[in-house]
């Protein structure tokens with residue numbers, strides 16, 4: 001008996017027409033597109049370098065650093081910006097930051113080395129992190145880097161290294177800072193440095209006062225990341241002033257620099273945020289207004305200067321300067337009838353998609369202005385490979401290009417080569433030039449550390 005023919009069934013979907021209509025929430029957004037980056041058409045860049053493609057705007061980086069410096073340098077006498085290397089340690093990105101006057105903030109031996117290779121003197125390196133290797137610590141000690149101590153064992157380790165390699169001429173003790181963590185809100189980063197409320201920070205200061213090799217000269221705190229409440233910085237600054245006074249009173253040490261870390265927010269929107277990042281992200285001036293006047297209340301002796309003020313900003317300087325261009329591979333309907341697009345990049349290139357509701361927009365305007373909420377799936381052959389849910393997108397066909405915007409912080413440095421390898425990174429310069437600043441990875445590159453023991457060589461066993 002012939003089997004009855006099964007009729008294809010597709011769940012009906014209601015598509016909310018978002019364009020041009022007014023409702024109680026106001027006018028729906030029209031379709032936005034991003035056709036070019038600093039005057040270069042994205043379609044031509046994708047044609048020339050392929051897709052997916054990481055793109056960086058040199059102009060956008062320079063503008064952000066200049067905004068930062070203007071906001072802080074007009075409110076405090078000696079401000080030093082340290083570019084947080086781990087946020088994005090492409091040589092090109094770090095070099096632009098240094099050309100704009102930033103120091104380097106590093107958290108590993110390899111970042112320390114990279115900064116040195118890029119021509120940064122050790123004396124303009126801030127060395128943070130819970131695990132600094134001995135070789136780079138030796139170089140940091142000899143070169144006068146700002147070493148920020150994270151734990152008691154590290155204090156003892158650095159003392160030992162100072163005894164071993166000595167200090168530069170005329171320096172009696174190595175000036176160092178301690179990292180301090182403090183309870184300011186729910187997002188308490190308490191796993192780094194010495195805790196303030198429990199008295200550990202005070203204990204570390206006393207320990208350094210007894211040291212024959214080290215002298216406490218700096219205080220460092222990093223209150224978290226994507227901190228969009230400037231009041232948290234205001235309170236942190238107040239506690240730094242109190243601690244500096246305590247240190248002066250009970251140990252006699254005078255704080256010569258303080259470092260307020262990184263952590264400023266960007267205009268990206270967090271998944272759990274009520275408001276869009278466009279609305280909630282404070283300006284650099286608002287951060288500066290929260291921090292600088294408080295730090296300036298530190299009482300000074302006649303002739304004494306306010307401590308140098310360091311920042312180690314990452315996210316806020318680079319997020320908005322970098323984008324990921326992807327191409328649509330296919331369209332499909334998910335089990336609930338909703339639309340999904342598969343694109344040629346996966347979450348291995350975009351780890352911050354777990355945090356951010358990234359802005360995803362087409363490169364070209366489309367004939368249809370009807371937008372449908374769409375899930376953007378990656379190309380990894382993994383169920384978890386979802387770049388974004390609920391993106392209002394018009395009808396798109398395989399081959400069309402989309403841009404995932406403002407992805408400069410952490411995505412590249414945390415990316416993996418999983419399945420397809422990493423794409424190239426192209427920097428667009430202020431004069432319309434496009435430069436590959438990281439080559440597309442090849443299978444030969446990512447297999448070069450793979451080793452096959454002799455007893456496993458020779459192919460598969462006979463059947």
Ligand SMILES: Cc1ncc(COP(=O)(O)O)c(C=O)c1O
Nearest residue numbers: 084222225262263312313314315
């Ligand atoms: C010690 C330290 N400084 C600076 C940063 C940079 O922070 P952000 O990218 O949030 O500005 C981080 C990041 O977590 C950090 O751990």
